[in-house]
Amino acid sequence: PATTTFHDQQRERSERPRSKMASSSHAEIADVLTRAIHTVFSEWTALGMAVENEWGGRNTRDKALALLQQVCHGMLTSEAVHADELEALLDSALLDDFNIEAEDDSPAQIARLLCALHAEAKAGQLATANALLAKAAAKRPENNWIAAPLPPKARKAGDSSDEEGDE
Template sequence: MEPKGVLSPEALSKFEEGVRLVFSRWTALQMAVQNEWGGRTSAQKAHQLTVDVVAWLAHSTLPRYIDELEEMLDENMLLSFNTETEDGSLEEVAEQLMLLHEECLQGNYETISKLQMSGSAVQSIAQSQQLSKDDSEDDNSSEEGQPTLEMDIDTDRQNATTDKVESSTADNLNENDIADGWSVVPSRRKRGQNKS
């Protein structure tokens, strides 16, 4: 029998899978990877985060606390992906990971099975982007389905304002870099001259 607090080989394997599944459904992380907010190695950074979290929770003899995990995730998102999460997802992810670890310690893999059956995260992100696009198209239409003049004018003003903001920002963030509750933080490093 394994010592208390140590995962069996089977439980460790399941826990690793569970961490991957949770991260694959974390929209902030997946958007950071897809848009390469952490550079060309964004996918490798996400994989390393999985490895680090598994090691931190599963291979430690010290008690682990959720606030420490939240801090670890927050720091990683900021340093690796220049992304600050303020949408509450970081806390939810940390809670899910702690719960998965506890369940795996007890040999309970029910949550992991549910995650496996719930579908792909990339599909979820694509669907949420499409829904967001559909919603914005609906918002820009009148009852007859035609764009309203007022919305067109507001959009032009917003675009002019956005152009001014972007030209004054060193990193020229695009509009997809800022979403509900989280945003890309400009790199502290100076960027080289743009190549033509």
């Protein structure tokens, strides 16, 4: 069988077992990989700022969570994940969904890290994933935009609300 890519995931799911992670403890590896992917996304500064400031509109957080879910699903179900394809997906999502033109090379950095996590997980290794999770556990939970509620927005002069009467 030919090696599949991130973009072949839908066809791959219907033709073969759900995951390709090589391990006697597949469920553990899939769980650790999923948590590591969530950690990578939660610590991605550009995406975190987009969510915090609602750069993608009122449903910015939903868009970010959908991107996270798409990447997570692709990594868990694809035989091969290519950094260039993943970078293109992330870069496009930043621009299209959050109006961010990433000049800091973060989509490429995130893509390379995710590919390393995927390759290790396929080999039954969790060293990088566990290191990321340990580092994240030492941080305060409010640094995690995925799990933490957004702080209430301060009202600005001139803002309207449903409580004010229409004139």
